Amino acid sequence: MEGEPTAELIRAQLRRLRLHAELSQEEFGKLVHFSGSQVSAVELGQRPLDRFFLKRADEVLGTGGLLTSLLKLAERDGQPSWFRPWLEAERQAQQMRCYQPTLIPGLLQTENYARAVIRTDNTISDEEVEKRLAVRMDRQSILTGENPPVYVAVIEEAVLRRAEEGFHGLMAEQITRLIECSECPHISIHIIPTDVSMHVGLVGPFALARAGDGGWVGHLEHQLGGVVVDTDDEVAILLSRWESVRSEALSHRQSTGLMKKAVTSWT
Structure with a gap:
């Protein structure tokens, strides 16, 4: 996997902790619901690191979540180089702004919606889909942890209305999640109604993050990845x-009402 140094550290720590507990691979395997050969394969790097396996290992070995925390670091290390500065900006942010004309913002996506979005890229394997999904879900802890940033999202109404047959339940679940998020005091979600036919945001999605020092950083997405914007002139344009x-x-109240109507249309 990418982030290989961290992955090797996880395997080494797993083996050290297992031996310290005086457990053979077979004994340990029974406790984590894996076979001894599977435990061996994980420790030797012949089997991908598995979130469920490491969670069970943390519980059995009493690590306080060490192994799953290291896995999150490995997954972040495995992100494309262009995305890592934005991940750091998100983690340090006290204020965040996000505009999305085509999708639900990643920090507000349900697991099912996020998986469906990631799977639109048919060049990646199911295993890679799950890795990317795990990173996206982990990023959402920014909004649920202690001292979360003030997060404001603006979404086009068309995003709430787009779903082919078979995805109605997924969209109902996703919009319900948006409504729940909008009830949090630090999260505001505003909808641009479809009768606003033209405005500058339609050029493309963007996000902004403001750290404790007061400086803003922007992020632009495109088909081949993304770019972090931090020059004064470019940030001023995005602001x-x-x-x-x-x-x-729309206002917060009007946006919530529109989202509730959208949920009804999908159910």
């Missing part, structure tokens, strides 16, 4: 465009 798209959106 100006944010004010523009935010002014086109």
Whole structure:
């Protein structure tokens, strides 16, 4: 896997902790519901690191979540180089702004919605889909941990209305999640209604994060990846465009009402 140094550290720590507990691979395997040969394969790097396996290992070995925490680091290390600065900006942010014209923002996605989005790329394996999904779900802890940032999202109404047959339940679940998130005091979700036909945000999605020192950083996504924006002039443009798209959106109360109507349409 990418982030191999961290992955090797996980395997070494797993073996050290197992031996310290005086457990053979067979004995340990029974406790974590894996065979001894599977435990051996994990320790030797012949089997991918598994989140469920490491969670059970943490419980059995009493590590306080060490192994699963290291796995999260390995998954972050395995992210593309262009994305890592934005992950760091998210973790340090005290304020965040996000505009999305085509999708639910990643920090607000349900697991089912996120998996469906990631699977639209048919060039990646099922295993890679699950790895990317795990990273995305882990990122969401930014909004649920202690001292979360103030997060404001602006989404196009069309995003709530887009679902082919077979995805109605998925969209109902996702919009219900948005409504629940909008009830949190530090999260605001605003919808731009479909009768706003043209505005500057339609050029593409963008996000902004403000750290404790007051400086803003922007992030732009495109088909081949993304780019972090941190020059004063470029950040000023994004902040100006944010004010523009935010002014086109409905109020918090109106947006919540629209989302509730959207849920009804899918159920």
